[in-house]
Amino acid sequence: MTEIRSSATQPAGTGAAPARSDAQPVVEISGAGKIFGSGPTAVHALQGIDLSIRAREFVSLIGPSGCGKSTLLRLIGDLIPASIGSVKVNGKPARQARMGREYGIVFQAPVLFEWRTIDRNVELPLEISGRPAAERRERALEMLRLVELEEFAKKYPWQLSGGMQQRVAIARALVIDPKLLLMDEPFGALDEMTRERMNSELMSIWRRTHTTVVFVTHSIPEAVFLSTRVVVMSARPGRVTSVIDVDLPQPRTFETRESERYFELVTAVREALHQRDLDAPGARESNGDAARIRAEGYA
Amino acid sequence: MTTAQPAAPAGPALVGPWASRLREALPSVAVFVGVLLAWEFSLRILGVQQFLLPRPSVILAAMVDQQADLSRGAVYTATEALGGLVIGSFLGICAAFATARWVSAREALLPVAIVANSIPIIALAPITNIWFGSDNPMSRMAIVAVMVFFPLMINTTRGLVEVDPAALELMDANAASTWQVIRKVRVPNALPFVFTAFKVATTISVIGAVVGEYFGGPQYALGVYITSEAYVFRYMNAWAAILIASAMGIIFYLAVSGLERLLLPWHSSRRQPAG
Numbered sequence: 001m002t003e004i005r006s007s008a009t010q011p012a013g014t015g016a017a018p019a020r021s022d023a024q025p026v027v028e029i030s031g032a033g034k035i036f037g038s039g040p041t042a043v044h045a046l047q048g049i050d051l052s053i054r055a056r057e058f059v060s061l062i063g064p065s066g067c068g069k070s071t072l073l074r075l076i077g078d079l080i081p082a083s084i085g086s087v088k089v090n091g092k093p094a095r096q097a098r099m100g101r102e103y104g105i106v107f108q109a110p111v112l113f114e115w116r117t118i119d120r121n122v123e124l125p126l127e128i129s130g131r132p133a134a135e136r137r138e139r140a141l142e143m144l145r146l147v148e149l150e151e152f153a154k155k156y157p158w159q160l161s162g163g164m165q166q167r168v169a170i171a172r173a174l175v176i177d178p179k180l181l182l183m184d185e186p187f188g189a190l191d192e193m194t195r196e197r198m199n200s201e202l203m204s205i206w207r208r209t210h211t212t213v214v215f216v217t218h219s220i221p222e223a224v225f226l227s228t229r230v231v232v233m234s235a236r237p238g239r240v241t242s243v244i245d246v247d248l249p250q251p252r253t254f255e256t257r258e259s260e261r262y263f264e265l266v267t268a269v270r271e272a273l274h275q276r277d278l279d280a281p282g283a284r285e286s287n288g289d290a291a292r293i294r295a296e297g298y299a
Numbered sequence: 300m301t302t303a304q305p306a307a308p309a310g311p312a313l314v315g316p317w318a319s320r321l322r323e324a325l326p327s328v329a330v331f332v333g334v335l336l337a338w339e340f341s342l343r344i345l346g347v348q349q350f351l352l353p354r355p356s357v358i359l360a361a362m363v364d365q366q367a368d369l370s371r372g373a374v375y376t377a378t379e380a381l382g383g384l385v386i387g388s389f390l391g392i393c394a395a396f397a398t399a400r401w402v403s404a405r406e407a408l409l410p411v412a413i414v415a416n417s418i419p420i421i422a423l424a425p426i427t428n429i430w431f432g433s434d435n436p437m438s439r440m441a442i443v444a445v446m447v448f449f450p451l452m453i454n455t456t457r458g459l460v461e462v463d464p465a466a467l468e469l470m471d472a473n474a475a476s477t478w479q480v481i482r483k484v485r486v487p488n489a490l491p492f493v494f495t496a497f498k499v500a501t502t503i504s505v506i507g508a509v510v511g512e513y514f515g516g517p518q519y520a521l522g523v524y525i526t527s528e529a530y531v532f533r534y535m536n537a538w539a540a541i542l543i544a545s546a547m548g549i550i551f552y553l554a555v556s557g558l559e560r561l562l563l564p565w566h567s568s569r570r571q572p573a574g
Contacts, residue, residue: 077472079468079471079472098471098472098474099474100474101473101474103472104472105468105469105472107465107468107469109465111463111465111466111468111469113466113483113484113487114565114566115487115490115563115565116487116565124469124473124483125473127483128470128473128474128475128479128483129473129474156565158565182472
């Protein structure tokens with residue numbers, strides 16, 4: 001906890017950022033499942049999830065609605081407890097990581113407090129953790145510079161466009177300099193053009209901050225463009241069906257979207273989504289769990 | 300001359316925050332003056348009897364004539380209304396915090412509050428006169444307090460409880476304490492609800508005080524004055540007191556609106572079209 005606190009005072013994204021132990025996975029999920037309700041009406045939202053995310057990875061969770069991708073994100077963030085299995089963040093149980101404020105989170109809606117100005121919205125997490133006012137202000141401005149919104153510091157949320165509000169939400173999530181950034185369909189409510197621009201901006205932010213990102217989306221191009229790995233999920237019960245490594249070169253730019261490899265990977269993800277059994281190029285079965293669950297006959 | 304500011308605040312042009320507010324108020328002021336003029340002249344033309352409805356000029360004359368009694372009465376009645384407002388809203392807000400904090404309290408109290416809200420509390424006025432004595436302002440304060448308690452409690456509870464679930468998730472993700480959630484989310488979220496309730500309560504408070512006085516109180520209290528002057532056919536005096544009571548309600552309302560503007564500069568009612 002103290003390590004996190006001290007690193008929060010460091011300027012984000014400088015070359016001299018403290019080396020983090022890359023050996024330990026940032027997120028480690030084994031045998032995790034989530035059941036809502038009980039008895040005959042119980043819903044198996046997630047089942048047999050095994051997933052390990054290393055430092056500085058950008059992992060997208062993609063799948064049809066109801067596949068439990070948002071639920072999985074909430075298990076990592078300990079916003080809902082897992083019914084079975086274990087979820088570890090930075091080597092600690094998810095709950096301990098949450099209590100230690102070790103991750104930042106961005107939702108589909110910006111969730112800005114309308115009674116706070118933009119800078120005070122960004123300060124919120126530091127305020128909750130009791131940081132001194134001067135440090136809060138300085139950090140918030142630094143984050144607003146990162147998302148290029150410093151001239152809006154004293155505006156109220158309603159004075160900003162949807163895309164800008166979401167950038168403020170990203171600044172707020174990053175203000176504690178978290179090792180892990182959880183994003184739940186953050187650009188789902190934006191139009192296609194704004195979304196692509198936000199994708200590029202997120203990439204440049206990610207490069208500068210060296211955070212590990214878990215990104216929930218239902219957009220295939222978005223998942224491929226952003227990720228180092230795409231985790232494909234299917235519904236009822238929600239489970240991981242395949243994991244696709246995205247070997248597109250960094251930094252991802254406008255040209256990335258036009259490269260041949262990009263289209264191949266988009267196709268691979270699409271096929272993995274639609275035909276789970278197809279052995280798509282670059283795809284591999286995630287550890288046999290999916291097959292096992294299917295064999296057990298969950299309808 | 301060329302150095303003169305194009306929009307000098309002291310200039311005759313309607314610019315600046317006060318002028319724009321004045322411009323906002325202008326239509327309602329015009330309507331008000333128009334109604335007064337129509338009232339005055341239609342009564343003159345139609346020859347309506349003074350005891351049925353006195354003309355504004357007659358009422359104004361009565362106000363000037365009776366200013367000693369009326370101002371004393373206004374202060375007395377305003378004190379009752381304000382005292383009751385403060386007591387009732389304090390208790391209402393406290394009850395709201397309790398009901399918002401403990402679900403069991405909410406389940407127990409809220410239905411009672413909603414039912415109690417439909418009781419004509421003003422009917423209790425003769426009873427409070429027995430409890431506190433009819434010359435004791437507490438008799439009216441008690442009525443006003445009970446009358447404003449429910450709107451304040453119900454609205455504040457809604458404001459504290461009806462919070463964006465995602466905002467609570469965000470606080471949770473940051474390991475915020477219950478107290479931090481109350482202070483940084485629930486209370487700011489409830490403020491617009493509280494002000495809405497307050498605006499209703501200001502009007503209620505004056506009604507409660509004046510009507511409460513119909514059942515007893517010192518001679519100069521506005522409600523007592525209205526009934527006694529009407530009883531001896533001095534209708535213009537009764538009307539003068541009625542208008543003063545109305546003005547009191549309007550002033551309370553404007554004071555709360557002003558406070559709302561001051562405290563909630565972010566609220567949607569203050570938003571102007573983007574530009």
